Amino acid sequence: MNPTLFTATGCVRCRIAKNFMQAKRIAYEEHDALAGGKERFGQFYRTHRSSVVRGKEGIEFPVLVDGAVIRQGVAAAAAYLQAGSALDGFIRRGEPAPGWIGGIHLPAGDPAALNDLEALLLFFKNQGLKLRLDTDGRNAHVLEHLRGRGIGDRVVMEIKGPPVLYHILTGGVVDAEEICRSMKAAASFSDRRFETRVAPVVDAAGGLRYLTPEEIAATACWLKEVTGSTKQPYFLRWFDPTACADESFRAAEPLPREALYRHRTAARRHQVFTEIAKDSECG
Amino acid sequence: MTYPSVHPTGATIYDPARCWNGYTVFQAKELGALLIDMNGGEVQLWKELHGMPNRILPGGHLIGSTGERSTAFGSQDGIDLVQVDWDGNVVWRFNRYEFIEDPGETPQWMARQHHDYQREGNPVGYFAPGLEPMTDRGNTMMLSHKNIIHPAICDKPLLDDTIIEVTWEGDVIWEWVCSEHFEELGFREDAKNLLFRNPNWLKSGGGIGDWMHINSMSLLGPNRWFDAGDNRFHPDNIIWCAREANITAIVEKKTGRIAWRLGPNYDETAELRRLGWIIGQHHAHMIPRGLPGEGNVLIFDNGGWAGYGCPNPGSPTGFRNALRDYSRVLEIDPISLKIVWQYTPVEAGLPFPVDANRFYSPFVSSAQRLPNGNTLITEGSGGRLIEVTATHDIVWEYISPYQGKMMNTNMIYRAYRLPYAWVPQVDAPRGRAIERIDAGRFRVPGASPGGAKRVVQVAGVLPYRPDAALCVRTDVGETT
Numbered sequence: 181m182n183p184t185l186f187t188a189t190g191c192v193r194c195r196i197a198k199n200f201m202q203a204k205r206i207a208y209e210e211h212d213a214l215a216g217g218k219e220r221f222g223q224f225y226r227t228h229r230s231s232v233v234r235g236k237e238g239i240e241f242p243v244l245v246d247g248a249v250i251r252q253g254v255a256a257a258a259a260y261l262q263a264g265s266a267l268d269g270f271i272r273r274g275e276p277a278p279g280w281i282g283g284i285h286l287p288a289g290d291p292a293a294l295n296d297l298e299a300l301l302l303f304f305k306n307q308g309l310k311l312r313l314d315t316d317g318r319n320a321h322v323l324e325h326l327r328g329r330g331i332g333d334r335v336v337m338e339i340k341g342p343p344v345l346y347h348i349l350t351g352g353v354v355d356a357e358e359i360c361r362s363m364k365a366a367a368s369f370s371d372r373r374f375e376t377r378v379a380p381v382v383d384a385a386g387g388l389r390y391l392t393p394e395e396i397a398a399t400a401c402w403l404k405e406v407t408g409s410t411k412q413p414y415f416l417r418w419f420d421p422t423a424c425a426d427e428s429f430r431a432a433e434p435l436p437r438e439a440l441y442r443h444r445t446a447a448r449r450h451q452v453f454t455e456i457a458k459d460s461e462c463g
Numbered sequence: 464m465t466y467p468s469v470h471p472t473g474a475t476i477y478d479p480a481r482c483w484n485g486y487t488v489f490q491a492k493e494l495g496a497l498l499i500d501m502n503g504g505e506v507q508l509w510k511e512l513h514g515m516p517n518r519i520l521p522g523g524h525l526i527g528s529t530g531e532r533s534t535a536f537g538s539q540d541g542i543d544l545v546q547v548d549w550d551g552n553v554v555w556r557f558n559r560y561e562f563i564e565d566p567g568e569t570p571q572w573m574a575r576q577h578h579d580y581q582r583e584g585n586p587v588g589y590f591a592p593g594l595e596p597m598t599d600r601g602n603t604m605m606l607s608h609k610n611i612i613h614p615a616i617c618d619k620p621l622l623d624d625t626i627i628e629v630t631w632e633g634d635v636i637w638e639w640v641c642s643e644h645f646e647e648l649g650f651r652e653d654a655k656n657l658l659f660r661n662p663n664w665l666k667s668g669g670g671i672g673d674w675m676h677i678n679s680m681s682l683l684g685p686n687r688w689f690d691a692g693d694n695r696f697h698p699d700n701i702i703w704c705a706r707e708a709n710i711t712a713i714v715e716k717k718t719g720r721i722a723w724r725l726g727p728n729y730d731e732t733a734e735l736r737r738l739g740w741i742i743g744q745h746h747a748h749m750i751p752r753g754l755p756g757e758g759n760v761l762i763f764d765n766g767g768w769a770g771y772g773c774p775n776p777g778s779p780t781g782f783r784n785a786l787r788d789y790s791r792v793l794e795i796d797p798i799s800l801k802i803v804w805q806y807t808p809v810e811a812g813l814p815f816p817v818d819a820n821r822f823y824s825p826f827v828s829s830a831q832r833l834p835n836g837n838t839l840i841t842e843g844s845g846g847r848l849i850e851v852t853a854t855h856d857i858v859w860e861y862i863s864p865y866q867g868k869m870m871n872t873n874m875i876y877r878a879y880r881l882p883y884a885w886v887p888q889v890d891a892p893r894g895r896a897i898e899r900i901d902a903g904r905f906r907v908p909g910a911s912p913g914g915a916k917r918v919v920q921v922a923g924v925l926p927y928r929p930d931a932a933l934c935v936r937t938d939v940g941e942t943t
Binding site: 445453 | 559562572633634635636637638
C-alpha cells in the first residue's frame, strides 16, 4: 500500500515533500487536509492525536503515514523516505521558521547513516531551503564532513560547560578532543552561535547546584582557547527545571534569572560579546 | 532664558540668610567638573573630566567620566564612570558593559553610561539627611545604552536605554532593558505608527533611533507611600523619565515591570488634563526622605518639542508633536497627580503667556530640593542656576561664564548643591551677600546714565492704564 501524505493548501513544505517523493519515484496518496481531504484527515487525527503535534501555528504539515509509521514535518517525512528509521537520531522536530530546515541534531545520530544524511540535506539545499545544524560537540566528524561539503547555513553549538564537567552534564563519556573539533568546525561557519545553558549539576554529595560564574568563565575561556577568538557570539541560557526532560531536575529550585548577570560578567572576561539569550530567541 | 548680547556671568544674586549655603558642582561647558561657592568662587576644577552629571561624594570625591565615545558611532555614550578623589586620582572605575569596536577607533570596553547614575546609600544623588552615598564600597546603578533590533517598535536599529546595577568590584548584577517593556508604555496607535517610521532618527553609526531618550534615573528610597502599604513605591524601585516620549515611570526592581506611569498622554483623565502636558522633561525623581516635600515627584518640565502622535500645524508629521515655549518645575503628588508646588513663568513674575519664554530651557535642566525648602533649579540651556524659596523668591543666581567653542552655548546639564562638610579639604567659605543690582540703572562702561536731559509736558495726555491691551490676548482662560 502506498504511503499517505496529508498536506495543506498552499503549503510550501508539502510541495517540497512531494518533490522529494517524485525525485525518489515513490508513489503516494495525497489528501489536502484543508480542502478535499478534510474529512479523511479529521478521521486520522481523531485516532492518532497523540502522534501529531499541534504547535503555536497549529498542526505542521505535511504528515506522512506509512502503515504504522507517522512522520510529521517535511524533514522527518523526507528522512524516513530516505533511510527508514536510520536518520531518526539526526532529525528532530523543530519549530519551522520560514525558509529554514531546523531540528538537524548532529550529536544523537548514527554516524553510519552519514551518507543518507548528506543526501537528504543536499536535497533540501537544492530546494532553496537553509539548513540549521545543532550540535553539542559529539559526532564531531559529522559536522566536519558537512562543513567540508558546504552543507549548513547556520550552526548552533551548545557547549554544556567546562571540560571537567562535560561528562556529568551530558550524562556519558565524552571525548574532550571531539568537543574541541566541533568548536573549531562551528567557528568556521560565518553564521554561528555558541550557547551554554546554566544548568544544574549533581555535586559529589548528590546535591543539586547550578553552574557557577567561574565555571561559565572556564567554558568561555575554553571556547577562546580552542577557536583563538574572544569575539565568538556566545550566549547564556536560563535553565527552566519545569521544562526539563530529566525528572530528577524538575523539582529543582530555579536559578533567579538576574543571577545570570554575574555569569555573563564572568564569561565576558574571555568572550567579550557574551549575552543572555532571551527565551524567545531560537536556541 | 533670553539674554542680551552683553550680560553678567558668575554669581549675580546671593542672599546668605535665605539660601541653603553650600558648594555647587556642575559640568562647565568644554572645561571640566567645576566646584563653586555661593559667591561663584571657583573652589576646584577637575580639568576636562567629563560628567553627565558630575556629583560630589562625601570626602571631596567626584564622580564623572574620562570621555565620550566618538559621536560618529554613538550618542552620549560615556566611555566609563569614574570616582576620583580630591587630587584627581581614580579610586573606582567601571567600563565593562559592552566591548565596542568602532571603525578607526581603538577597540575597548565601554560603560555607555549617559545622563544618570546613583551610588548606594543615597537614592537620588543629592544631599538628604541620613542618606549618605557610599564612597569606598556599595553598588552603583547607572543608565546606559545598548543597540538593539526590536521589530515591534521599528524595523530600523534602535538606541535603547538600559539600567544596570554594578558592584564595587565591577560585576553587572542586574539589568533592565526599556524596549522589553514597550507594551507597558502606553503608546497609542498613532504614536506607535509614527515611532515605527521615525524613532527619533540619529545619524550616528550609520543611523539609529534614539526612541525614548531616558534622561534621568534614581531610586525612590524610603517613602511614605510604601510605608502606607503601596508597593508601587517600594524603596528599591526606580523612577526614570524619557524626553522623547514624555513619559515618567517607576520600574519595579523585583520584576522589571512598570509599576507607575505618567504620560505619554495627558488628556485621558481629569487629573492629567489639570496637570497639563509634560514635554521633554528632565530629572524626574522622588524627593527623598528628610527633605521638605518628601515623597512628591519633582520634575523639570522643559516644554520645547517632544512626543509622538498625530500631526498638527507645529508638527506636520506628528514627530515631536507636543510643543510649548516655556518651562515648568513641578512638584507632584504621585497619587492624586495634583501639583503641590511649582515654579513657572507665572511664579517667576513674568507676564504670561507673552513673556513666558524667559523661563525656558528646551533641553537639559533639573531641580533639587534643599533642606530649608528652597529649590535649586538648573535652567540649563542658558547656563543659569537659581535657588528659589518656597514662595518663589530668587535668593541665589549664577550664570555660567563658560561658553563652548565647539558648541556655542554655556549650557549646564545638571548642577547639584552639596554641604560644605562634604569637602573637608578646604575651609567652608564665609559667603558675602550680593545685593540685587537695579537693572534699570546698571550701565556698562561707555554707556550714558539714565534720565532724560530735558522733560517736556504735553497737555491733555492720559495716564497709562494697567490693563493696556497687547497685540495678543492674555486673558484667554482654559475651559474644561
